[in-house]
Amino acid sequence: MALLLDEHVSPAVARALRWEAVEVVSLQAGQHGAWLGAPDDRLLQEAVSHGRVLVTYDRSTIPPLLRVWAEAGRSHAGVILIDQHSIPASDIGGLARALATLVAEAGQRDGANRVEYRHRVR
Numbered sequence: 577m578a579l580l581l582d583e584h585v586s587p588a589v590a591r592a593l594r595w596e597a598v599e600v601v602s603l604q605a606g607q608h609g610a611w612l613g614a615p616d617d618r619l620l621q622e623a624v625s626h627g628r629v630l631v632t633y634d635r636s637t638i639p640p641l642l643r644v645w646a647e648a649g650r651s652h653a654g655v656i657l658i659d660q661h662s663i664p665a666s667d668i669g670g671l672a673r674a675l676a677t678l679v680a681e682a683g684q685r686d687g688a689n690r691v692e693y694r695h696r697v698r
Contacts, residue, residue: 580628592672629654654687
């Protein structure tokens with residue numbers, strides 16, 4: 577499962593995940609920086625075109641957008657929603673562990689059209 581971290585997720589999380597051999601791209605780093613501030617619809621489409629599951633703290637606009645896509649018959653590459661109260665954005669290690677655990681549990685399973693909620697892994 578390849579991940580795309582949105583602009584609210586620190587690039588330090590991507591660096592930590594790479595140590596765990598997780599394929600990950602951060603919108604805040606590298607060529608994907610051009611997508612910073614992009615509308616959610618374009619961001620989801622970017623994730624689809626690269627076969628990456630979107631990781632986001634945006635629990636206010638992404639879920640309604642996913643409903644719109646579902647009603648229109650549009651597929652997405654998968655979304656992982658993080659709760660700021662469960663794993664604060666400042667908890668780099670906690671978020672990296674939670675995502676690495678999810679990727680390991682998923683194995684080769686396709687994330688298409690799946691929505692996961694991630695909480696802290698202890």
